[in-house]
Amino acid sequence: MSGYRLHDAAALLAALVAPFLVALALVPVRTDLSATNAALILVVAVVAVAAIGTRIAGVVAALSAAVWFDFFLTEPYQRFAITDREDVETAVLLLVVGLIVSQLAVRARRLQRTVVSDAAHMTSLQGTARLAEDGRSPEAVVEYVRRELVGLLELRGCRFEYGTLMGNLPRLEHDGGVWHDRPGRVTEYADWPDGETELRVVGGGHYYGRFLLDPHPGPLPPEQDRFVAVALAAQAGAALDTAGLSHQA
Known part of the structure; x- marks a missing residue:
């Protein structure tokens, strides 16, 4: 339960x-x-x-x-x-x-609870922005976002994978929904799907990698938390793009 x-x-x-x-x-x-x-x-x-x-x-x-x-x-x-x-x-x-x-x-x-949650979200996003402004390495920004995602989405774990799209995994999209697009079938989830869910990292129009989310079984987190997760991934993408790291289109 x-x-x-x-x-x-x-x-x-x-x-x-x-x-x-x-x-x-x-x-x-x-x-x-x-x-x-x-x-x-x-x-x-x-x-x-x-x-x-x-x-x-x-x-x-x-x-x-x-x-x-x-x-x-x-x-x-x-x-x-x-x-x-x-x-x-x-x-x-x-x-x-x-x-x-x-x-x-x-x-x-x-x-x-909404006020407390909004304050925590703002702190998380500001923390990512400060790392980028202080000239920290994009790897440091990615690691910070990874840790924030674990707490924000109450995950068992989370890892970042650079420049690969191996496997057809369910995906946390920009609209906050979790979708799985397979040939001839598109599924939207109300609960976390089994296995890992990907959250793609894009910066400057380039794909740099993805966070692989390992959730506990059960309902998806509140929509606002999922929107913040997407925003954190976007900040990681911006940091990688600013650093000019190699990317996969």
Whole structure:
């Protein structure tokens, strides 16, 4: 199971279990606690799940909170039935507020992750540019890009191969897609294909080589990460072209 799927499964489990455990913990004080305060505590549990999970996990957590609020914290206890009108209204509000707040928490987490990711991408691209500006050898630029690709795309490994097109491998293209162009058949991948994937390095219209990506099995990285990978390869190509190294057209 990939890291993404494992995380999603864990988030769904937390969405089911966390509201249950919180409601169960409130049982000893439920007669001293108003329904509104109990509902607010459960909303906190929903937000906590949404902050680490997905939109689906947030929805499941909100539904779970409403169910266990009914079962443990409203009369008749330990039954899925509510007799008091105010408790019914509170349960409905708990569900609605839980859904809204959980979705806002997921959106805020994604925005934060985007900001952090953009900053890391900018640092990576600036690092390559500085190496070229400082007159470092094109080999140093290529090696820097190779290391950045491993981290950026979460690869098992990556190597650079000069001036050869041996084998017909799937390719990470400029549009961020991973394609495999074979006679009579073109395949676009949503997951990493088996084996290596090439990322070609071109500078000044000349082909200099390719990075051979060795990914972990699973979904492709986010599209933005793939665009940055293509940009890094282009910077490596520019460094090789500026140095005037031999190339293969």
